[in-house]
Amino acid sequence: xxxxxxxxxxxxxxxxxxxxxxxxxxxxxxxxxxxxxxxxxxxxxxxxxxxxxxxxxxxxxxxxxxxxxxxxxxxxxxxxxxxxxxxxxxxxxxxxxxxxxxxxxxxxxxxxxxxxxxxxxxxxxxxxxxxxxxxxxxxxxxxxxxxxxxxxxxxxxxxxxxxxxxxxxxxxxxxxxxxxxxxxxxxxxxxxxxxxxxxxxxxxxxxxxxxxxxxxxxxxxxxxxxxxxxxxxxxxxxxxxxxxxxxxxxxxxxxxxxxxxxxxxxxxxxxxxxxxxxxxxxxxxxxxxxxxxxxxxxxxxxxxxxxxxxxxxxxxxxxxxxxxxxxxxxxxxxxxxxxxxxxxxxxxxxxxxxxxxxxxxxxxxxxxxxxxxxxxxxxxxxxxxxxxxxxxxxxxxxxxxxxxxxxxxxxxxxxxxxxxxxxxxxxxxxxxxxxxxxxxxxxxxxxxxxxxxxxxxxxxxxxxxxxxxxxxxxxxxxxxxxxxxxxxxxxxxxxxxxxxxxxxxxxxxxxxxxxxxxxxxxxxxxxxxxxxxxxxxxxxxxxxxxxxxxxxxxxxxxxxxxxxxxxxxxxxxxxxxxxxxxxxxxxxxxxxxxx
Numbered sequence: 132x133x134x135x136x137x138x139x140x141x142x143x144x145x146x147x148x149x150x151x152x153x154x155x156x157x158x159x160x161x162x163x164x165x166x167x168x169x170x171x172x173x174x175x176x177x178x179x180x181x182x183x184x185x186x187x188x189x190x191x192x193x194x195x196x197x198x199x200x201x202x203x204x205x206x207x208x209x210x211x212x213x214x215x216x217x218x219x220x221x222x223x224x225x226x227x228x229x230x231x232x233x234x235x236x237x238x239x240x241x242x243x244x245x246x247x248x249x250x251x252x253x254x255x256x257x258x259x260x261x262x263x264x265x266x267x268x269x270x271x272x273x274x275x276x277x278x279x280x281x282x283x284x285x286x287x288x289x290x291x292x293x294x295x296x297x298x299x300x301x302x303x304x305x306x307x308x309x310x311x312x313x314x315x316x317x318x319x320x321x322x323x324x325x326x327x328x329x330x331x332x333x334x335x336x337x338x339x340x341x342x343x344x345x346x347x348x349x350x351x352x353x354x355x356x357x358x359x360x361x362x363x364x365x366x367x368x369x370x371x372x373x374x375x376x377x378x379x380x381x382x383x384x385x386x387x388x389x390x391x392x393x394x395x396x397x398x399x400x401x402x403x404x405x406x407x408x409x410x411x412x413x414x415x416x417x418x419x420x421x422x423x424x425x426x427x428x429x430x431x432x433x434x435x436x437x438x439x440x441x442x443x444x445x446x447x448x449x450x451x452x453x454x455x456x457x458x459x460x461x462x463x464x465x466x467x468x469x470x471x472x473x474x475x476x477x478x479x480x481x482x483x484x485x486x487x488x489x490x491x492x493x494x495x496x497x498x499x500x501x502x503x504x505x506x507x508x509x510x511x512x513x514x515x516x517x518x519x520x521x522x523x524x525x526x527x528x529x530x531x532x533x534x535x536x537x538x539x540x541x542x543x544x545x546x547x548x549x550x551x552x553x554x555x556x557x558x559x560x561x562x563x564x565x566x567x568x569x570x571x572x573x574x575x576x577x578x579x580x581x582x583x584x585x586x587x588x589x590x591x592x593x594x595x596x597x598x599x600x601x602x603x604x605x606x607x608x609x610x611x612x613x614x615x616x617x618x619x620x621x622x623x624x625x626x627x628x629x630x631x632x633x634x635x636x637x638x639x640x641x642x643x644x645x646x647x648x649x650x651x652x653x654x655x656x657x658x659x660x661x662x663x664x665x666x667x668x669x670x671x672x673x674x675x676x677x678x679x680x681x682x683x684x685x686x687x688x689x690x691x692x693x694x695x696x697x698x699x700x701x702x703x704x705x706x707x708x709x710x711x712x713x714x715x716x717x718x719x720x721x722x723x724x725x726x
Contacts, residue, residue: 176214179245180236194219212238220307231300241277241312277312278500281305282392331493331503332373340444347491354471354484363407365449368490370399370498380442387437387454394432397459404449422467427458463490539602547609550624566630574627574689583721584679587670614726622723628685629716632708639709655718663721
């Protein structure tokens with residue numbers, strides 16, 4: 132009887148302990164999924180991959196967080212994807228002035244579940260607000276495949292007025308995602324194509340310029356003019372980033388592809404090397420492409436400058452190079468004809484200078500992201516879609532003009548005319564019209580106003596900073612010229628924050644307005660020079676330290692900052708301006724100090 136009672140007590144105790152024993156048995160699984168992660172970490176990972184219920188610590192080579200779905204009580208959690216941080220996948224992509232760090236989620240099919248910008252210290256961010264996280268730019272990455280090109284202007288929309296930043300962000304995400312896919316998604320179609328493409332690229336890398344001609348990738352197109360001088364063109368398909376970098380070098384290809392993406396939203400690039408002793412210089416508008424009965428003229432926007440042919444396989448083979456951005460209506464699987472009009476009177480297309488071109492199988496597979504035919508495969512290489520940027524010597528100006536947003540240019544020219552008319556005629560009515568135009572258009576609508584960040588980044592990056600944005604370049608040139616001849620015309624009529632203060636002064640009753648005592652005023656005038664020195668020194672010395680936003684409050688109001696502190700600073704400056712006309716401009720504006 133005693134034994135039975137003891138057995139029952141033991142059984143009851145075990146029954147009560149069973150849930151705890153079961154939970155203890157699951158501890159290793161839970162630990163694997165959440166060990167070492169704070170609640171903040173988990174919330175951040177969950178934001179990027181909401182379908183996951185648990186995550187591992189960051190580990191592996193390359194380092195990733197593993198994401199797991201909810202598991203049954205007695206089952207191992209199911210792996211559903213990986214999360215990774217772009218700084219772990221060098222080289223880091225540099226934005227407008229600093230690296231941009233992003234957390235990325237990707238499922239087992241190579242499809243992105245989302246991104247989260249973790250860190251960037253852009254000077255644009257300081258004056259324009261946290262545009263990478265507040266605009267719809269980040270949301271576009273959800274659902275993109277690792278095989279996509281990730282090119283702003285083509286595969287996704289960039290951040291308005293922040294081209295460099297959006298390209299750097301996209302490129303960093305793309306490169307890291309492809310690295311993870313090749314390392315962890317080894318059985319996927321993407322990895323198979325990647326390995327196939329790497330093999331194809333190795334084939335091309337091993338070939339000399341002459342061998343590339345024999346393969347058909349590179350084709351000479353000599354054109355004899357009427358005076359018997361020659362224009363020697365060289366054509367090569369450049370519809371893939373790796374292929375483009377092989378042919379012209381990474382920097383030149385990068386610039387050309389970025390420029391192409393800024394101008395048109397479709398098409399592959401066909402490299403055009405230019406050489407010879409032609410008496411008539413090469414003219415891009417004389418090019419055309421014919422396939423079947425269709426003829427595609429090469430508009431100015433569809434021709435980009437590539438470089439001086441100093442790098443890549445093309446180095447030393449031509450004097451300089453450009454690229455045609457072919458219409459997406461051209462079937463790259465079929466041959467096409469490149470035409471050049473020498474200016475001679477002709478009656479049919481057949482009388483024009485022309486050459487036939489067909490993209491060979493290996494580079495075509497690279498561009499299309501398809502497996503390279505087995506007969507061409509040796510070992511290993513890289514086929515990803517493309518990317519990139521733009522610069523040129525004399526051609527940079529043509530590029531600047533061709534890609535300019537002309538409605539913005541026209542709006543600025545009208546504003547400049549108003550500014551100068553008001554200034555030279557000393558007309559108060561015209562000046563108030565100008566101030567309203569400046570406040571509404573440059574301030575709230577367009578946002579193209581100057582900041583000390585333009586000065587500091589100009590010192591660090593050189594004048595090329597302004598050579599891809601014609602409206603900004605016009606404002607810079609106008610400001611410099613008018614300052615040299617007439618003083619601070621910019622401050623008077625072209626600064627939207629100055630305009631806002633003038634409207635406050637006009638609205639506020641005269642009896643409220645005051646002047647600082649002369650002795651204090653004379654000393655306070657030097658404060659803005661101290662602020663300017665502080666901002667320049669910190670920007671040049673500490674690239675990760677950004678103080679612009681605390682001393683340039685116009686970014687807070689015109690870009691609607693989410694920082695309560697910045698709104699307090701703005702409110703204090705505006706409050707001071709209600710009593711002392713243009714208080715900020717007089718005593719605290721570092722840009723005014725620089726002019």
